[in-house]
Amino acid sequence: MKKAVGRIWYQAGCQARSYAGTTTPTASTSVEEGQKRVVEASLTLIRERARLKGEHVRSKGGAIATSCLLGVPLGHNSSFLQGPAFSPPRIREAIWCGSTNSTTETGKDLQDVRILTDVGDVPIQEMRDCGLDDEHLMHTITKSVKLIMDESPLRPLVLGGDHSISYPVVQAVSEYLGGPLDILHLDAHPDIYHAFEGNYYSHASPFARIMEGGYARRLVQVGLRSINKEGREQGKKFGVEQYEMRTFSHDREHLENLELGHGVKGVYVSIDVDCLDPAFAPGVSHIEPGGLSFRDVMNILQNLRGDIVGGDVVEFNPQRDTVDGMTAMVAAKLVRELSAKMSK
Numbered sequence: 001m002k003k004a005v006g007r008i009w010y011q012a013g014c015q016a017r018s019y020a021g022t023t024t025p026t027a028s029t030s031v032e033e034g035q036k037r038v039v040e041a042s043l044t045l046i047r048e049r050a051r052l053k054g055e056h057v058r059s060k061g062g063a064i065a066t067s068c069l070l071g072v073p074l075g076h077n078s079s080f081l082q083g084p085a086f087s088p089p090r091i092r093e094a095i096w097c098g099s100t101n102s103t104t105e106t107g108k109d110l111q112d113v114r115i116l117t118d119v120g121d122v123p124i125q126e127m128r129d130c131g132l133d134d135e136h137l138m139h140t141i142t143k144s145v146k147l148i149m150d151e152s153p154l155r156p157l158v159l160g161g162d163h164s165i166s167y168p169v170v171q172a173v174s175e176y177l178g179g180p181l182d183i184l185h186l187d188a189h190p191d192i193y194h195a196f197e198g199n200y201y202s203h204a205s206p207f208a209r210i211m212e213g214g215y216a217r218r219l220v221q222v223g224l225r226s227i228n229k230e231g232r233e234q235g236k237k238f239g240v241e242q243y244e245m246r247t248f249s250h251d252r253e254h255l256e257n258l259e260l261g262h263g264v265k266g267v268y269v270s271i272d273v274d275c276l277d278p279a280f281a282p283g284v285s286h287i288e289p290g291g292l293s294f295r296d297v298m299n300i301l302q303n304l305r306g307d308i309v310g311g312d313v314v315e316f317n318p319q320r321d322t323v324d325g326m327t328a329m330v331a332a333k334l335v336r337e338l339s340a341k342m343s344k
Contacts, residue, residue, distance in 0.1 A: 031131065038130045039140055042123050046070070046144045049119040054151025056113055063114035065309075067339035068154040071121035072141055077134070077164035077203045079196055081285040083317035087331070088121055088159040090318045094325065094332035104340035106302065115343045116157075116336075119148060124161075134201045138168040145172035145310075157339055160314030162203035163191050166270050167210055173310040174215035177265035182218040183210070184260060184304065186297060187272035188288040190221055190231040190242060203315070211238035217264050222255055222300065223275035226288050245290050252296075259305040266309030269301070269341075271334050273316045273327065283327025285317045294330065301341060308342045 050068070057066050069092070075085025095110070096102075102110045110116045122144050127137060145156045145168070158169050174181055185191075185207065192211070196204035210216050218241065224231075225245040235242045243251050261267040274284040277291035316331040 035127075035130050035132055035136070038127055039132070039136070042127060042140060043143055043147065046119055046122065047147045050148045050151045050154060053113070053117040053119055054154050057117060057153060060112075060114050063153045064344045065155050065342060066114050066153045067116050067157045067342045068148050069116070069118040069157055069159060069335070069339075070144060070148060071159045072124065072161040072165045072169075073121055074124045074137070074141075074161040074165055076128070076162075077199060077201050078162045078285060079199075079202060079204055081317060081319065082162075083285060083319035084160055084162045084315050085124070086318050087161065087316040090321075090325070090328045091159050091313070091316065091331050091335060092118070094328040095336060097329065097332070099329075104336050105298070106337075106340050108340040108343065110336060110339065116339045117154065138201065141165060141168040142172040142175075145169050146176050149173070149176045155308075155342055156310045157335065157342060158310075158312040158314075159335065160312055160316075163187075163270075163272055163314045164201050164203045164206055165314065166191075166312055167201070167206040169310065169312055170206075170210050170215050170268055170270075171213060173268060174213075174265065177309065179265040180215055180217040181266055181268045181309065182260035182264055182306065183207075183216045183220065183268045183270060184258065184300075185219060185221045185270045185272075186223050186275040186292070186300070187221060187270075188223055188274045188286065188291055189226050189272070190224055190235060190240070191272075192231055192234040192238070192240065194230075194234065207240075208234060208238075211240070216268075218260065220258065220260070223292050225290050226286070245292070248292070248296075256299045256303050257305075258300065258303070261306035267304070267306035269304075269308055269311040269338060271297070271311070271313045271338065273313065273331055273334070276330065281316075281327045281330045283317055283319075283321030284315055285320065286315075287320075294333070297334070298337060301337060304341070308338075311338050311342060313338065
């Protein structure tokens with residue numbers, strides 16, 4: 001299977017590249033056909049990996065929900081720096097770093113595949129090299145997430161990438177389950193511009209797309225401290241529950257006792273690493289002082305009541321991290337604890 005998929009990928013890539021720069025209708029058609037083969041090769045990789053991991057988890061027995069990592073190394077929709085595209089492998093490396101053990105704070109062992117498994121990355125750059133636009137990339141991400149969900153009990157836990165990836169992931173989870181979700185969104189920014197700087201798929205716009213699509217009933221945003229007039233107006237338009245850091249001391253008790261998901265298909269958790277104060281996580285593109293402490297985030301997450309059916313950790317930028325990789329370890333800890341919360 002590995003060799004066959006490799007040949008498909010190589011042939012599709014060569015086909016697409018061989019017509020680069022030509023303008024005849026025949027060449028254009030051939031490029032489109034090559035792009036389709038590249039997409040199919042990408043989906044084949046995810047499908048077969050998910051199938052193998054699903055079979056492995058089921059063979060162990062007893063799992064109702066298993067967190068399944070999917071990397072989406074997309075950074076070009078960032079408005080400032082594109083470093084988040086390089087984060088999935090750095091997060092994985094930190095998850096299994098020998099400086100800590102494999103047990104989460106709640107006592108779950110990540111070495112148990114029923115708690116955490118991994119299907120690798122969506123090959124974003126390879127598809128972009130073949131000329132795929134954002135619409136097709138987003139559609140491929142959505143299909144990749146659904147392939148994971150096809151393999152019960154796997155549930156998607158996505159490693160960004162910039163925050164634009166949350167739109168296709170939430171769309172996939174909502175469509176697959178057949179209804180809207182409740183979303184807990186931890187971030188310094190509301191990411192709800194209609195189209196930031198004209199980019200419909202900007203990392204500053206995913207929650208506008210999510211709300212427009214009807215994929216969320218409730219959107220609870222926590223950690224906000226960089227929000228302008230449009231962010232507040234969009235929040236009111238979509239009925240978003242926005243909690244700003246300037247009132248966090250007043251809101252803390254409520255936020256540390258959230259109950260979400262009742263009456264909908266489940267809860268989705270989206271964690272932008274810049275929700276944290278940069279003292280805890282300096283390796284982000286948009287450094288915004290005055291954020292949550294790591295323990296604030298853990299208290300909110302660990303006390304959350306609801307069935308978490310999917311999640312993401314996004315916007316870690318390895319190019320701005322400290323030499324000792326502090327933010328990578330923070331991002332990995334967020335993934336570890338979210339995976340423990342999701343699995344059962």
